[in-house]
Amino acid sequence: MADNTTAKDLELLTFRVADQEYSLDIMSVREICGWTRTTPMPHAPAFMRGVINLRGTVLPVMDLALRLNMQSQKTSDRNVIIVVTLNGTLTGLLVDAVSDIVAISVEDLQTPPEMSSDPQSTVVRALTVIDDRMIRVLDLAAIVPSGTEEVA
């Protein structure tokens, strides 16, 4: 559908978290499922919402707002969980709503300006502008615990 004259070689899934617009490379998204009650994990960090049953597998779910150091929103049935895969591990990201899928070319991505004081700077991989709105492209590897680094 995105067969324009310029090569649109990157597809992004955009979504809203705490009234901000973020996006992820669609290749890392496995599926999107509705909000269900999570089973909390004792003594886990606050952004770790708990685990849900995804067709027989136990899926950890993170509150993306808390993970990005923003106010957690009140969860309702309208929230969705984006199931992402990183190095073969599935993780659920709790977001407010999924907005769109947009195709852009890699040249449209801009490196975010260096602002070391900003705690989010490490998780935002790139910025892009779609319909005059700024969209942040998240670095999944920086958000999802990679297994070894977070081990106590």
Next chain:
Amino acid sequence: MSDQNDPMAEIRASFFIECEELLEALQDGLSEMDEGSEDPETINVVFRAVHSIKGGAGAFGLEPLVRFAHRYETVLDEVRSGRLSPDHEGQKLFFQAADHLSDLVRACRDDATVPEDQSQALLDQLNGLLGEQEEDTEVTPEEFEPLGLSLDLPDLDALPAPALTTYTIRFKPEAELYETGNEPQMLLRNLGELGEAQVSCDTSALPSLAELSPETPYVAWTIRLQTAAAEPEIREVFEFVEGLCELTISDASDTEESPPAETLPDAPATIALAGPATDPVEPEEAAAPSPDTPRKSGSGAAAKSVVRVDLERIERLVNLVGELVINQAMLSQSLEQAGLSPHSDAMNGLEEFQRLTRDIQDSVMMIRAQPVKSLFQRMSRIVREASAAVGKEVRLVTEGEATEVDKTVIERLADPLTHMIRNAVDHGLENNEARASSGKPSEGTVRLTAAHRSGRVIIEVSDDGSGIDRPRVLKIATEKGLVPPDVQMTEAEIDNLLFMPGFSTAGKVSNLSGRGVGMDVVRTAIQSLGGRINIFSERGKGTTFSISLPLTLAVLDGMVVRVANETLVLPLNVVVETLSLGPGDVQMLRPGAFVVRVRGGFVPLYDLGVILGYRGPLQDHDRGIVLLIALEDGNRAALVIDGIEDQRQVVIKGLDESFYRAPGIAAATILGDGQIALILDPSDVIASAGSIRPKDRALAERMVEHG
């Protein structure tokens, strides 16, 4: 030939699987010899194992393996024939050679680089045992090469063959030859490798079918062999079956054609065995039986029929059974909700269904179970290497080798056990002088045991060394800043310091240990298997590490309980009884610590809701429900819960570190309503309750505020 690649790869794979079994038999045999077994069968088993590996390796052209195995076999043959009786050092060398042989097998399997220098060193040592003789055997590997090539080169007899002699060989197997699993076809094929052989089968003794006794051999073979080889080489082909057959070898110049061959009426009895296989499929037959046969005779156990199954298929079955259990839980929940009478047919049927599910599950788990023997054998190698490295005399005693444990558990235990064994040899046992001065035998003992105990597997590694030097452990821990100075600790707490990351008591870094990979790694590995590890140590007497593991990693008989609106599962086998608290049952020990009175005894009380951070402490324990838990160390503890929901089998779903798994959370499961419940390990829960870190406590309080 290209379409043959696949079956060959398969045969190759099965050869390596069989090698593992042969190596196991070899280890067994060597251990028996080491213990002074005089049984000639033992050395036969050892010899045959090496021989079969050599034979198979030859078929696949695994040159380095063949070369080493051949020399090893030669030495073993000397022992077998009584010309050489190995002393203690010799036995050690045999073990080393066996270890190296298994290294070579693995290197060949994985196409890795073969450690040639090591081979050479061991070969030299083996030669040393032999003395000067047998230098000429170096040519033997070449014998095997033709077979490796023969798979695609049908014109092998074009090789230069100087000074051919023709021998007539008459070979009549006796019943015992077949009973010991030897295969005349193999022998004849091997003869064929020596030169051009004309084989005729003498079936004249064969009775009619009605009189035929299936276990009596009737046939004999006459082979006319045109070869450059000398008679001893021909005899070598038959050395395996010496005494198990009638064998005459004569120079054909003396006796021309052997009479039986001419009287043969049947045309198909004459086969040309000129070097290569006559059709491309035959190598399969040739390769397969050779490693296989000695195993049957070698194991000595009653012949059991065994099926080799791809692990993936079993895995799939286990998963399906897991789904079945979840499904059955869902079904029974919906039937209950439908308000069916418990005596209705549907409910009775469901009960039967539950029983069957459980049976299926048990059977599936039994498929996965394996004796720990192979693991223990690997450890005996570790002990040998470790003791040689630190110059201590160490004997490994194993018990309970037949104990069966889930295959995955066995695989994942290898690394932690290796580490523990090395520790025992390096740190646990004193050096020879210290042992002598404390009146102990100079040879240290490391004991490795496995046993089933109350639904778990207990594996213990113990040494008869000096035990844990607690003052020193405490001193090191303080120096390294692991514990604050002047802290009062119980003996058990000091022992547990060994499991702290970054702890090492080794005064200096030795070859074996003290390199920073410590017992904390061991403990993490054990915990990831759902197990626990404990230390018992007595000064001057030794140290015991005890690992307790669940029998399976797949299912659990659980008690489903409710705490602060969360559903949790506890292993049923740890729950001793359930109590309903009355007024005055709970007494305060000191602020924040309570005990409950159970029939005259006092049991520490733990509130699960608080420990897990679900809620704040209860003000009033009256009418609360308490589970009495039996802990690993024999003590008991009482867990406060809000209610008991059910007892049922649950399917264990593993949780890895990406879930931020807190201590005490063993795994998760999916309940009948599709919700996830956490499975607790009560011993761990209580252990962590005693030492909730300040950080965690703050988190717990935050959660309480939120909830």
